[in-house]
Amino acid sequence: MNRALRIHSYGDADALKIDSIAMPTPASGQVVVHVKAAGINSIDWKIRDGWLQNDFPLPLPATLGVELAGEVIEVGQDVGGFAIGDRVMGPSVGLGAYADFVAIASNTLVKTPASLTDERAAAIPVGALTAWQALFEAGELKRGQTVLIHGAAGGVGSFAVQFARRAGARVIATAQGINAGYLRGLGADEVIDYRTSSFWERAKDVDLVLDLVGGAVLANSWQVLADTGRIVSAAAPDIEAQTPAGKRGIWFQMRPDAAQLAEIVGLVDQGGVKVEVSEVAALGDATAAIERNKTGHGPGKAVILF
Template identity: 35%
Template structure:
């Protein structure tokens, strides 16, 4: 099968299209013929860092990257009840391997693709969708009428966070660039703040929750506008002890949230997709041969929604 092989970290030229054997199935796995692949900022970060590659794959080289896939089951091993050959599925792959024509997936990570969305839309969900879903659903006790500030609301993670927060009944205040205002409002945001022309900490009163995808000064300023007893969850590493101390002093719960590879959460997300409550937004679809261009687009950090590859 064809797959993109990474022999060493570096630029997009390091992604080499080659031939490798189709994966052999282990107990509990199905073989998925890949139809579409989601590209995330994490993909570009890992591609650029030998330390990250080694952390994930060990010393093995070459490696096959790719965490978000959708496709069709073409083979199954033992203990794969609930999934059959021919089923349309999508997954967040714990051990990567998605930049390929076929991938072996443990059914614990798998969800059926809703019939009302395309393979490309399904591939746009797993990493970004769960990065928003898990902290908002499991990390925040959001009640109807609570006010939440979502930073980076037009991005892959942010555009899901806005929709999830509205689904939970929150009043959503969202930050993005002015050019994405209409897009963010179309997701359900009640108020939009252009971070390029406005200071959010001056534009709004205290909120109950903050979902942070930016970090740095944005995260620090968010402490100032969070109510005592409120919660801030950041998906970026918190490195400043004084930031945590400031939050504690104000009685604000400041937490770092790491993505969990969890098929149960993906299946719960699939349920809201089936009901049309949340809709993936795809900015651009690239062919399999243009994966380098897809990475380059993601690296601009200016994409509204998601970038997807068709196979």
């Protein structure tokens, strides 16, 4: 049986159903992965709720899920470097990761090191690639610069804090006060509790703002920038329309990159980067776990165990 967590129509938590779907067959360049764990992302409920239906119209029913870890059970034509039995992890190209068996492009995957459980592996791809590319590609963050990371305790931010610190930047993080110790442990130099403080009164001359929240948080961030500073947002697709004259605002979208993911996974394997799994939910509890992603959750990332 191939269980899949799907939406048949847009709606709230009740819109998600566990269905039995056909076993996939691999196209050229694909492998079939027996999924063991899949990371929960806010895009799950943004799609479920119908927020993105105009920008990304989906044929329904649609299987949600954008990252996975598991084991290769079938190898398609023109696949190099993967064999049946390999443990693999990666972002999916598009949706579809929330199923027992998934056909996926092999060139987005990396092998999972023995040191990583499937739960921890599934918590890495989207958050880590987003953090890496937003900081160093779109953000052009350099040693000695100051970066302000909004939403620092979440799935993307937890990696961003660590990568920025490793790159020699001064890291200011915004989060709930309860997450301050966690973020200092990841390398944040300063943590601002967004519930009790106005970050724009405390952060000045910031070279890069990484916005993982959007809304008023983004709107209040322009004033903290240094003259040459920029804001990279992964949360506000309309940032460019909101950017005041004379400021730089950049919309960022993650792309799968197996070479980058392999580098990041190597750092995790060596103990240089930590992975925080906030919750491991069984597939039967996935609907509630996805809802918790929307309404507030512990630091790091929740995963579904298949």
